[in-house]
């Protein structure tokens with residue numbers, strides 16, 4: 001992408017002035033980013049994976065020095081013959097008031113008995129102005145199943161923002177050139193497991209990051225770096241912690257804990273709440289409380305719904321209450337409450353309650369019993385005064401099935417009369 005505005009044009013021109021990586025820097029990068037291996041076979045032969053020299057060494061130490069090239073080697077017992085590694089290396093520098101982060105891709109390939117091959121290429125530059133404004137220059141990075149690396153022949157250009165440019169280097173060159181704003185920020189050369197870009201950007205874009213760094217609240221800084229604006233709704237409480245010299249050990253739990261305090265309307269400016277002696281216990285206590293609150297609300301909603309259902313049921317079906325008839329063996333009666341229908345569904349193992357039959361305006365639910373034992377549940381259509389279905393335990397039919405339906409239809413005038421009376 002061609003530089004579009006004045007800011008991008010300025011950075012693009014300045015980037016041409018940056019010196020190439022020096023021999024010393026390259027050497028340092030190879031030494032510090034890549035694990036140097038002394039491959040040991042079962043017979044005690046060690047191969048230096050740097051220069052290819054092999055010798056017999058019977059000591060069992062984990063480290064040794066190659067007698068030929070002098071490399072410090074990590075001794076590894078393995079049958080593996082080929083070693084590959086790729087890492088990023090970062091140089092922190094300054095240019096015309098910009099803080100610049102230069103990222104180099106380093107590739108290592110070694111075969112037992114041969115000299116190791118190294119390769120490096122600068123792939124990303126982040127230019128950050130003292131006010132936090134920034135521009136990224138990078139090579140192309142084709143993504144795909146077979147191409148998980150950079151296109152080293154592509155040109156260095158201004159690129160629109162992508163998370164992949166927020167690189168995690170294996171190491172940072174110890175000699176760093178810092179702009180005065182970074183020098184004043186409390187940065188002492190350590191990134192504290194924060195990506196260099198997230199750290200420098202946060203420090204320049206928001207003075208809260210500087211406050212955290214100087215106060216030693218590294219866990220918080222690490223937690224919010226990358227999404228620093230999220231810190232705003234916690235800042236009042238964080239200031240209380242800093243003032244009370246309270247170190248937040250687990251930023252994520254503390255953040256959740258503050259959210260819980262907020263949920264329960266606690267004073268977020270009060271050290272008694274925001275600086276708990278036992279953070280985990282405090283957090284767990286409020287998590288439990290919140291679960292209980294949600295459960296209680298759920299119960300209240302359920303009983304509210306049950307009450308509403310009951311009222312609706314009574315309103316539409318109460319005119320048929322009290323209907324009961326028998327042929328001497330089978331007794332059929334109208335079910336007269338939501339509770340009654342729920343019980344019928346439980347005992348008969350069918351869905352009469354779960355499917356809200358009691359709320360269907362056209363359905364009336366009857367229960368048919370023999371000797372007081374529920375046999376079948378009958379659904380009657382009120383508009384047509386017809387039996388829609390009659391079902392026994394688990395939706396089966398009983399031996400009384402036909403007899404039940406006949407009995408209901410023979411007594412249909414009872415329903416007809418009630419319907420007429422109500423109308």
Ligand SMILES: [Zn+2]
Nearest residue numbers: 048051066069
């Ligand atoms: Zn060697």
